[in-house]
Amino acid sequence: MTYAYLGPEGTFTQAALRRVVPAGRGRPFPTVPAALDAVRRGDCEAAVVPLENSVKGVVPVTMDQLVSAELHITAEVEVPVTFALMARSGTELPAVTEVLSHPHALAQCMRWLAEHLPEARVRPADSTAAAAREVAGTASAAGVAAVAAPLAADLYGLATLATGIGQRAGAVTRFVSVAPAWFPPARTWLDRTSLMVNPGDDGPGRLLDILTEFSSRDIEVSRLHSWPTGDRLGSYRYFIDIDGHIENPPVREAMSAIAGLGAGARFLGSYPRWGRRTEEPV
Numbered sequence: 001m002t003y004a005y006l007g008p009e010g011t012f013t014q015a016a017l018r019r020v021v022p023a024g025r026g027r028p029f030p031t032v033p034a035a036l037d038a039v040r041r042g043d044c045e046a047a048v049v050p051l052e053n054s055v056k057g058v059v060p061v062t063m064d065q066l067v068s069a070e071l072h073i074t075a076e077v078e079v080p081v082t083f084a085l086m087a088r089s090g091t092e093l094p095a096v097t098e099v100l101s102h103p104h105a106l107a108q109c110m111r112w113l114a115e116h117l118p119e120a121r122v123r124p125a126d127s128t129a130a131a132a133r134e135v136a137g138t139a140s141a142a143g144v145a146a147v148a149a150p151l152a153a154d155l156y157g158l159a160t161l162a163t164g165i166g167q168r169a170g171a172v173t174r175f176v177s178v179a180p181a182w183f184p185p186a187r188t189w190l191d192r193t194s195l196m197v198n199p200g201d202d203g204p205g206r207l208l209d210i211l212t213e214f215s216s217r218d219i220e221v222s223r224l225h226s227w228p229t230g231d232r233l234g235s236y237r238y239f240i241d242i243d244g245h246i247e248n249p250p251v252r253e254a255m256s257a258i259a260g261l262g263a264g265a266r267f268l269g270s271y272p273r274w275g276r277r278t279e280e281p282v
């Protein structure tokens, strides 16, 4: 089985892939949509992509893809992330004029950057490792630094200027594996189900009606996230995570009751919950 992932080598996503499927073969792609397209085309059987972070929230490009993708979540993994600033050797911190990284990494390091490099320009890259690779591969990169996982410095032959530059110690990113599977992984008794609903505007209380289908069956809603439909201001879809597997009778009943409400419900997958395993940060 080949897993597409947001590459190149050394991204947090690659670390997530190694944790969720240690023996899985990975194939790097430059962006989340490119990785998911590889799955849609059948070039890869599944893709691992970043979904949300405990400090800065969702990864917008992944949310957009999940809205439109005919793909299902088949696994999740939570990875503690730490960030380092790295540059070509010989570059001193005060000489840094430009900082490259994935927008989610930049967002988590903004405070440190504002304090230590207030004059530096910040430029988004497709991934943290793509930023490190660009800095390493550009002869004129004097004064350019990348924010990436500490291991990326070794991988790309860069010197580490600072470590632990994220806004919060203990930041965790949640990644998901997605595949075209119609049959979810077997239930483990510690599972999660993800779905998307579009309550529309057929009168008040639709979202509450949907949530009541869960609460009345004692099903825990662990996440509710609005995402614009794009039609007009104030029109939203909701991503919902609940505890339990679609094969649990109360979950199945709640899902069919919601479908009966005409709320444009879409099942996004049932998969084992990552649980509270402690892990070394990347």
Ligand SMILES: O=C(O)C(=O)Cc1ccccc1
Pocket: 006, 010, 011, 012, 013, 014, 050, 053, 081, 102, 104, 105, 126, 127, 128, 129, 173
């Ligand atoms: O760019 C990466 O390394 C990624 O895997 C995306 C990302 C960026 C910042 C935090 C978590 C994931």
